[in-house]
Amino acid sequence: MSLNRHLTRGREQLVRSRDLARTAGDHAADMFAPLTLIARGLRRHAGWARARWAATPKDRRGPTLLLTAAALVGGVLLPHGPLLAIVALLASAAWAGRRPRTAQEPTPDPADVKLPALYAALTPYLCAADDPCPLYGPEGGYRDVFTDWAFDPDGRLAALEIAYPAYFTDTEPIARARIEQVVQGKAGRAREYRFDWDEECNRLQVTALSPLPVDVPAQNWVTAPGEIVLGFTDSLATQRMIPVAQDGGSGHQPPVVWRTGPRSADPHLLALGPAGSGTSTLLRTVALQALAHGDLLVIDGAGTGEHACLVNRPGVHTVETSLHGALAALEWAAQETERRLAALNAARYRGEPAPADATRPLWLLLDHPTELSELAHAEGRPDPQDLLEVPLRHGRAARVTVVVVDTIEAADRISPTVRSTARARVALGARTPEELQVALGVPLDIAPAAQTPPGRGYARIGAHAPTRLQVPATVDPLDDEAPARLRDAVIALLPHRDTRTEAAAPPLPDHQPHTPATAQPAGSSPVGAHPVGARPAGAPQGAPVRVELGKDRADRADQHEVRSAPQW
Numbered sequence: 001m002s003l004n005r006h007l008t009r010g011r012e013q014l015v016r017s018r019d020l021a022r023t024a025g026d027h028a029a030d031m032f033a034p035l036t037l038i039a040r041g042l043r044r045h046a047g048w049a050r051a052r053w054a055a056t057p058k059d060r061r062g063p064t065l066l067l068t069a070a071a072l073v074g075g076v077l078l079p080h081g082p083l084l085a086i087v088a089l090l091a092s093a094a095w096a097g098r099r100p101r102t103a104q105e106p107t108p109d110p111a112d113v114k115l116p117a118l119y120a121a122l123t124p125y126l127c128a129a130d131d132p133c134p135l136y137g138p139e140g141g142y143r144d145v146f147t148d149w150a151f152d153p154d155g156r157l158a159a160l161e162i163a164y165p166a167y168f169t170d171t172e173p174i175a176r177a178r179i180e181q182v183v184q185g186k187a188g189r190a191r192e193y194r195f196d197w198d199e200e201c202n203r204l205q206v207t208a209l210s211p212l213p214v215d216v217p218a219q220n221w222v223t224a225p226g227e228i229v230l231g232f233t234d235s236l237a238t239q240r241m242i243p244v245a246q247d248g249g250s251g252h253q254p255p256v257v258w259r260t261g262p263r264s265a266d267p268h269l270l271a272l273g274p275a276g277s278g279t280s281t282l283l284r285t286v287a288l289q290a291l292a293h294g295d296l297l298v299i300d301g302a303g304t305g306e307h308a309c310l311v312n313r314p315g316v317h318t319v320e321t322s323l324h325g326a327l328a329a330l331e332w333a334a335q336e337t338e339r340r341l342a343a344l345n346a347a348r349y350r351g352e353p354a355p356a357d358a359t360r361p362l363w364l365l366l367d368h369p370t371e372l373s374e375l376a377h378a379e380g381r382p383d384p385q386d387l388l389e390v391p392l393r394h395g396r397a398a399r400v401t402v403v404v405v406d407t408i409e410a411a412d413r414i415s416p417t418v419r420s421t422a423r424a425r426v427a428l429g430a431r432t433p434e435e436l437q438v439a440l441g442v443p444l445d446i447a448p449a450a451q452t453p454p455g456r457g458y459a460r461i462g463a464h465a466p467t468r469l470q471v472p473a474t475v476d477p478l479d480d481e482a483p484a485r486l487r488d489a490v491i492a493l494l495p496h497r498d499t500r501t502e503a504a505a506p507p508l509p510d511h512q513p514h515t516p517a518t519a520q521p522a523g524s525s526p527v528g529a530h531p532v533g534a535r536p537a538g539a540p541q542g543a544p545v546r547v548e549l550g551k552d553r554a555d556r557a558d559q560h561e562v563r564s565a566p567q568w
């Protein structure tokens with residue numbers, strides 16, 4: 001009982017002392033109210049003065065300062081001037097500080113602004129009329145179906161998990177595409193989104209993808225021989241990072257690496273994209289990397305001269321823009337592939353190491369070959385794409401790699417052999433999911449943005465899922481409109497006869513490309529510097545053309561008359 005009384009008294013004391021403290025606080029606040037008022041006013045005056053000073057143009061700050069100083073001196077010199085000035089300042093501060101600072105309007109939660117609209121837009125697609133307990137409906141709310149979401153600092157949707165009814169046909173691409181379009185429309189078409197459909201749990205995970213680095217200049221990449229950096233992707237798509245120099249600094253970026261060579265499961269590449277999407281730039285990116293370890297044969301079917309910077313470079317057999325030049329070059333390439341195969345087989349049969357002239361990588365780079373196919377068809381000549389059959393089918397063993405780039409509109413004119421053997425795929429440019437599926441060979445789980453910079457697209461290497469891709473800015477060094485620093489970066493990578501330490505491409509005699517019996521006599525190619533592997537006089541039709549790849553051969557090259565390489 002006494003303990004109870006003791007506790008009650010203690011509680012009363014506590015309440016009394018709390019009241020005392022509150023009363024003292026109130027009195028103090030009343031007492032200091034004028035001071036608080038004046039301090040608030042002075043603070044506002046100071047803020048106003050700072051803003052005026054910042055808004056005053058630099059050239060008018062000196063006179064303003066002088067005028068203020070003169071006014072101050074004048075005020076001091078006046079009888080009772082300082083006293084009057086202080087009184088005036090305190091009065092104006094009291095006036096300015098009389099209103100307490102207005103509380104800021106709370107910013108609305110972006111979820112409450114944006115998600116109801118998305119919920120309403122999805123409702124027609126995810127609500128069945130005879131569903132007794134609909135997930136989506138006029139009475140429902142977004143919190144019932146959106147389980148997890150995130151917004152970026154700009155208030156844009158960054159991630160969202162959507163629940164959908166089990167009867168929604170999530171296995172049908174058309175049904176999926178409808179939902180993806182609605183989500184992308186409401187969340188903003190300027191960005192790319194990844195859609196992960198969890199068919200078992202009836203959930204869709206939407207993730208907005210951050211932009212990839214653009215304008216990464218061409219440079220030497222840290223890769224193993226046979227590895228080609230096609231561009232850069234998301235850090236989640238690969239565990240690999242490579243050093244990249246950009247904007248005067250250096251950092252690391254996750255690359256899209258295409259492995260070529262005899263151990264590659266995807267030894268050939270097909271890249272498609274609309275005009276201006278950067279397919280020729282991609283081809284140039286590959287060419288510059290391939291030149292480090294191999295020789296090139298370039299066919300420019302569009303004849304725009306976009307690969308003229310490669311003409312006469314050591315390691316570049318030829319750059320052909322004409323149909324007859326392309327036919328001659330590709331026929332040589334087919335025979336060279338057969339010769340290499342025969343040489344490799346013979347060496348293996350004899351138990352000898354593979355001859356160097358059969359193992360040096362040879363790259364066949366074709367830009368817009370369908371243009372030449374159409375021309376050949378009109379002229380009744382063989383289709384250049386048909387001549388790719390042997391390099392495509394046997395190129396892996398013979399170290400011959402084929403890269404074909406073309407417009408996406410020409411996808412149906414790409415030969416079936418190219419389509420079936422070129423399993424490394426790239427699709428560039430903003431295109432519909434259907435067109436991207438044609439280019440990549442598989443459906444894409446990423447919704448492309450409405451606008452994409454040049455060189456942006458998707459890469460699919462073999463059986464792997466497609467990943468986003470941004471091709472390095474390997475611009476045409478002869479393109480006056482390209483930024484000078486990007487052109488200089490490409491020029492620095494182009495090999496010169498005196499800088500290339502490896503074996504140069506064999507010098508070629510006078511341009512006498514072999515053409516089939518039905519073909520017109522060969523003429524000169526507009527860009528082609530010299531013909532490829534001309535057949536020795538008297539050699540039987542179909543006999544492999546001998547190509548010598550070696551240092552001594554490169555030395556002898558200098559004795560031939562070769563058109564001088566362009567001077568940069």
Ligand SMILES: Nc1ncnc2c1ncn2[C@@H]1O[C@H](COP(=O)(O)OP(=O)(O)OP(=O)(O)O)[C@@H](O)[C@H]1O
Pocket residue numbers: 214215273274275276277278279280281282306407454455456470471472473474475476479482
């Ligand atoms: N990855 C890139 N980074 C920066 N600029 C690029 C990139 N790719 C392409 N470009 C620029 O975009 C323009 C078009 O590129 P490119 O010629 O490679 O496209 P294309 O698909 O071959 O078009 P076309 O079929 O008309 O020749 C060029 O000015 C080029 O410099």
